[in-house]
Amino acid sequence: MSYKIALVKGDGIGPEVVNAAAAVLEKTxxxxxxxxxxxxxxxxxCAIDLKGEPLPEESINICKNSDAVLLGAVGGPKWDSLPGELRPEKALLGLRKALGLYANLRPAKLYPALRSHSPLRSDIARAGIDLIIVRELTGGIYYGERGRRESKTYKGEEAYDTERYSVEEIERIGLRAFELAMKRRKSLVSVDKANVLESSRLWRETMHRLAKDFPEVEYKDMLVDNAAMQLVRCPSQFDVIVTSNMFGDILSDEASVLTGSIGLLPSSSVGDGKVGLYEPIHGSAPDIAGQGKANPIGTILSAAMMLRYSFDLPLEAKRIEDAVGAVLKSGLRTPDIAGKEEAVTTEQMTNRILGFI
Structure with missing residues (x-):
């Protein structure tokens, strides 16, 4: 089979890690x-520098005509003084909108070889972490009505943001989560705040209705404050977690810290169309760009997610994931996870992974 992949290398260490992932895809x-x-x-x-805008129309068209998009990282201090609509980060939001992506998939896995890097107590780390958070990406409080006005209760100005969800939005993210659970360990936790928020009560009602169509999946509800605690207390209990935009934003960042380094973690944004957006969760790290210090594993594992979720190539995805695990087990470390051990370069890490594929 032949597949078209748009490479958005971006800024900082983005080109280095995307080139590494492309090499792994070619070998696979x-x-x-x-x-x-x-x-x-x-x-x-880089698009601002060359074209005067963060996401040129030509770039959108190339991505739409591809089978998937692999992104490195965007942004950096160089562009921090620009107005909001011209900031590099607008490119990411623009791509998500143009491609109709509404579900963010954020895995968190603790490799046995890196248990000592986790901030968790050793007995909790030994039990393992292998979960994925399905975050609704285009609704909720981040996209609701907002503004400022004179307060009628207190002195001065007040600000407000509105949480809003429709049944359709909840159903489509819920279906994604149940289908994903069916392909994993058949366990799904829906996180909400139904004891306080009306939007969460509708979320819970809708999820309960969907659960009836997936009797094989062990389903349960969990309040967000309890979920935040359980991720630290016993993360091994989780398989798939589905939640709203803001709760998913917070919980996925919490889960990422538990694995030892954000340089290891992939993510994807998907919708109903064929084109998904795959990227590591780390930033552009301009302070180490071009020095061979970047950890390419997060981007390489993002490429593995692409094979699994956009191209339906699970064996090929597993080959990459197993290669990463084997390299980490061998003791090879980039600077972010080396500690007192000797660190290898981005290229050396990539070459060793290629050797295991």
Whole structure:
């Protein structure tokens, strides 16, 4: 099979980690008989420098005509003084909107070789972490009505943001989560704040209705404050978590810290169309750009997610994931996870992973 992949290398360490992931995809393609056609796409700060805008129309069209998009990172201090609509981060929001992406998938996995890097107590870390958070991406309080006005109760100005969800929005994210649970360990936790928020009560009602169509999935509700505690107390209990935009934003960042380094973690944004957006969760790290210090694993694992979720190639995805696990077990470390051990470069880490594929 042949697949078209748009490469949004972006800023900072983005080009380094995307090049590493592309090399891994090419090697995997040779092993399994697939061809990957790559197209470079301008977006972020580099697009501002060359085109005067963070996401040129040409870049959107290339992404729409691809089978998937792999993104490195966008942004950096160089562009921090620009007005909001011209900031590099607008490229990411623009791509999500243009591609109709409403579900953010954020895995968190603690590799046995890196248990000592987790901030968790050793007995909790030994029990393992292998979960994925399904975050609703285009609704909720981040997209609701907002503004400022004179307060009628207190002196001066007040600000407000509105949490809003429709049944349709909840159903589509819920279906994604149940379908994902069916492909994993058949366990789903829906996180809300139904004891306080009306939007969460509608969320819970809708999820309960969906659960009837997936009797094989062990489903339960959990309040967000309890979920935040349980992620630290006993993360091994979780398989798939589904939640709203703001709760998912917070819980996915909490989960990422438990694994030892954000440089290891992938993510994807998907919708009803064929094109998904895959990216590591780390930033552009301009302070180490071009020095060979970047950890490429998060981007390489994002490429594995692409194979699994956009191309339906689970064996190929597992080959990459197993290669990453084998390299970490061998003791190879980039600076972010090296501690007192000797660190290797981005290229050395990539080459070792290629050797295990």
């Amino acid at each position: 393609g040779k092993v399994f008989g697939h061809t990957f056609e790559f197209a470079d796409v301008l977006a972020g700060g």
